Amino acid sequence: MCLGIPGKLTETFAEHDMPMGRVDFGGVFKNICLAHTPQALPGQYVIVHAGFALQVVDEDEATRIFSLLDELDELTELDGSPSPNPGADQGGLG
Amino acid sequence: MKYQDEYRDPVAARRLAAAIARQATRRWTIMEVCGGQTHTIIKYGVDQLLPPEVELVHGPGCPVCVTPLELIDASLEIATRDDVIFCSFGDMLRVPGSRSDLLKVKAAGGDVRIVYSPLDCLEIAEAEPDRTVVFFAVGFETTAPANAMAIWQARRRRIENFAVVVSHVLVPPAISAILSSPQNRVQGFLAAGHVCMVTGYDEYEPLAARHHIPIVVTGFEPLDLLEGVYRCVCLLEAGRHAVDNQYARVVKREGNASARQLIGEVFEITDRKWRGVGVIPRSGYRLRPAYQQFDALSRFSLTELNVVESNNCISGLILQGVKKPAECPAFGTTCTPQHPLGATMVSSEGACAAYYHYGRRTSSETIHA
């Protein structure tokens, strides 16, 4: 139950005076309470727990890890240590 | 789903694992607090990508697993009443109480319903005014905003046939309890990203300073966990006891102000018993006096109950990171997800269930190695 699920907000409306939204979880749609994320706009991704959107995903921060990976690989080259073989298929993430 | 496939990319995962291997010059033991993270680690084999120097141990972050037996038995009593509709998140249904579980109560004719959101209970209560709708309000800081809103709305909308069994637990006091234990060997923590999404991470800074450990707020996808480990190992190698935020796409330092405010309106901090672990001071929420009318235990006069724990289950040690599931003699033999002896085998966030589902029948390393 602690697993927050990301979904895409598609529209907003009100119910019992609460801001609500329709959220698309990869093709499954649910009505979600936006009382704690009233700033969320359709088109944005939100993290949903127990029927409530609790944060809007920051897109710039979401892509930061990929520049970190490039930096790490540059460091490896400076080190002269071998870079991991990207084609290898051993262990994990199967 | 956006930022899901990308964060599960095996090539990127191996690049991060190699970076961790370059950083680690000695053995480090790191605990991931949250059961959702344990699930990802075992499902994707994140632990098997790590260099031998870095060991991950699993923490107590499964709310289903730590809900005390007393409250499960009390809920079972309430759920058998004819005048009650008992509502719960789905993961609580198969958790064994002393003598039964919610699924058995339902099979015997009890009106037990799974809800997705606690707000659903209010709709049911309005549609069934002659019965009381009781909600099992369990969880960490992540479900507290939703549960607090349902209770707040019930008072505002004057829904009187609604009550809650509150079993809320908090992560920072559990981290502190683990670090203070004489058995502790955890040197760094990956804090649960979605808990911090609600509460922020101010509270973790004094913890890191007091116990001289780094804490990295970490997300739930394989790359999140690997980056969390990478940052934690960098801090450990540098001897720094800082709090770092790997999960900045979701977690802000101050958390979610609106959610925090509503939690503070409805709940106050109390000591709480954790199943398998014992009482941890100031580690849970209870209803504030203004919301006491919604307390199911006092409404149904259930306070003293005799409970019987299975004495074969070592889930308490597993929840504290002292043992791993495959070290339990009952694991996979007398205890399976179909016939669970302990809550850690029931919940999708429980370590025993994760090991069972992903075929980890032996532990590659034991904690005493």
Ligand code: SF4
């Ligand atoms: S395998 Fe079963 S009996 Fe053993 S610790 Fe896990 S839940 Fe308890």
